[in-house]
Amino acid sequence: MEQKRHSGRLAAAGLIFLGLVSPERPLIPPALATLAPGYPPKSGTWPRLVVDSDIPDFVTRANNGWLDLCQAGGLFGDDREFLVAIEAHEGESDWWWAHVRLAESWDVMGAGSAAALGSGFGAPEFVMLSLDGDIIAFGMSGNSSIGVVLVDGFRNIAGLRELAFWKVNSPGTPQQEKVAARRWLESITR
Numbered sequence: 001m002e003q004k005r006h007s008g009r010l011a012a013a014g015l016i017f018l019g020l021v022s023p024e025r026p027l028i029p030p031a032l033a034t035l036a037p038g039y040p041p042k043s044g045t046w047p048r049l050v051v052d053s054d055i056p057d058f059v060t061r062a063n064n065g066w067l068d069l070c071q072a073g074g075l076f077g078d079d080r081e082f083l084v085a086i087e088a089h090e091g092e093s094d095w096w097w098a099h100v101r102l103a104e105s106w107d108v109m110g111a112g113s114a115a116a117l118g119s120g121f122g123a124p125e126f127v128m129l130s131l132d133g134d135i136i137a138f139g140m141s142g143n144s145s146i147g148v149v150l151v152d153g154f155r156n157i158a159g160l161r162e163l164a165f166w167k168v169n170s171p172g173t174p175q176q177e178k179v180a181a182r183r184w185l186e187s188i189t190r
Contacts, residue, residue, distance in 0.1 A: 012115030014106020021097040026187030029180040030085035050147040059110040
């Protein structure tokens with residue numbers, strides 16, 4: 001039942017659902033990954049695409065820019081496979097990674113944002129992760145623009161690691177997120 005629900009919601013974006021990733025994999029938890037763009041690199045800013053939402057073809061431009069940025073930045077290769085954060089169980093706040101493949105026909109920033117990856121058509125709010133867990137793509141929407149930020153090297157961000165440690169020890173952090181954050185921290189400190 002869950003697989004069918006995930007497949008249907010992600011299909012609107014043109015994402016083929018290949019299954020949930022094992023929670024045993026030491027990946028950054030989605031809730032923590034959404035915060036990575038807030039830790040800018042020493043060089044100034046992360047690679048990003050921003051498209052003004054007052055132009056008629058802003059969704060098409062944002063889709064094309066998302067593809068170009070993610071391909072060039074290493075979110076996915078020729079296989080077009082990557083991970084996307086989804087609500088693992090309906091009605092619960094436990095988000096985890098789904099393994100997906102980009103279909104030939106897709107619309108991440110438009111129909112995908114309306115169905116599963118945002119708060120409406122042309123309003124992306126997603127977090128994606130490369131299969132190896134090294135690249136984050138963060139979809140964002142503001143009052144007058146939409147876009148995506150690509151974050152790499154986040155394992156080396158001291159502030160993000162400190163936040164993960166805090167989440168592991170915070171009584172307010174959901175248990176699944178605590179376990180995932182602990183597993184991720186252990187994997188990057190080896």
